[in-house]
Amino acid sequence: MKAKQFEGQLAKLLAVTPSEVDQRVRPLREAGELPSVRGRHAPEIEPALAAMMLLAMVPRRAGDSLTVMRRASALRCVNGDEIDTQLATRLAHLLCEPEESWMKRLMVAGDGSAAWMLTAKPGKPLAEWLWVDHNKREEFRTSGADPAKFGSTYLGWRFVMGGPALQMLGQFLKFAPPTVTATWGAPAPADAKQHRTPVEV
Numbered sequence: 001m002k003a004k005q006f007e008g009q010l011a012k013l014l015a016v017t018p019s020e021v022d023q024r025v026r027p028l029r030e031a032g033e034l035p036s037v038r039g040r041h042a043p044e045i046e047p048a049l050a051a052m053m054l055l056a057m058v059p060r061r062a063g064d065s066l067t068v069m070r071r072a073s074a075l076r077c078v079n080g081d082e083i084d085t086q087l088a089t090r091l092a093h094l095l096c097e098p099e100e101s102w103m104k105r106l107m108v109a110g111d112g113s114a115a116w117m118l119t120a121k122p123g124k125p126l127a128e129w130l131w132v133d134h135n136k137r138e139e140f141r142t143s144g145a146d147p148a149k150f151g152s153t154y155l156g157w158r159f160v161m162g163g164p165a166l167q168m169l170g171q172f173l174k175f176a177p178p179t180v181t182a183t184w185g186a187p188a189p190a191d192a193k194q195h196r197t198p199v200e201v
Contacts, residue, residue, distance in 0.1 A: 001173050003034065003045045006053060009172045013165045014057060024056045024065040031066055047092035050173060054091060058108045058159040071112035075131035078140055079147040080119065087115050087131045091166075098170030103163045110157035114150070118163075 007021045014021075028034045034049055045053075055072045056065040073088035082090060087108075094103055104126075105118040115131040130147040132140070140147055 001045055003049070003053070006045050006050060006169075006173070009169060010053065010057060013168060014161075020062065021057070023062040024059075025053055027063075027066040028052060028056055028069060033066070033069075045173065047095050047173070048088065050095050050169070051088045051091040054161075054169070055088065055108070055112070058112060059110055060157060064111075068110070068112035071133070072108055072115060075112075075115055075133055076137060077129055077131050078137055080127055080129035081121070082117075082129055090117075094166055095170040095173055098167045098173075101163065101167065103166065105163060106161045106166065108159045109154065110159060113156075114154060 003025075007025060008018055010016075011018045011021045025034065029036055033052060052069055052073065055069040058072055059065055059068040073086065075087040077083055077085045077087075077090070091106075094100065102119055102121045103117055104120055106115070107117075108115040113133060114136070117129045117131070118126070119129060120126050128148060130150055132147075132150075139145070
């Protein structure tokens with residue numbers, strides 16, 4: 001699937017216009033985060049790039065898409081089965097595994113500062129995993145605060161996507177088993193600028 005086709009599927013699932021999606025993805029392309037080649041010669045979209053495009057939908061304002069995508073991509077999990085895993089890496093894997101149905105809901109803070117994933121893995125109780133930035137992770141480590149309670153105290157706007165919608169995106173992509181690594185910021189496509197989003201925090 002080409003990036004443009006994926007944009008169309010995002011627009012349908014999020015009930016927005018293709019123009020709205022394009023306004024959010026364009027800054028990523030201009031910054032070298034996505035391949036600039038379009039049309040018949042455009043490369044097939046990869047899981048990591050699809051995750052970036054999805055996170056570009058998070059902010060309320062299209063003009064904030066690049067900043068929020070970069071911030072949200074580098075968030076790391078602080079509880080559950082995914083401790084220290086980056087959000088973008090987990091999303092890329094989920095898009096590669098559309099048959100997996102344990103992820104019930106994804107929520108991301110509108111400014112990209114935190115994310116929550118409601119999970120129901122076989123044989124385990126319903127749980128909410130939290131992804132935060134470096135400063136918040138250190139705060140949890142030093143204070144001993146319970147990450148599970150952070151969601152109830154966060155009052156900002158959130159982007160929400162149900163697990164079935166994410167599964168549908170994965171089915172559209174029809175990816176092979178994931179080959180992404182646990183580090184965000186893989187080598188850029190040949191036509192992209194060589195300053196991918198830094199993620200080690």
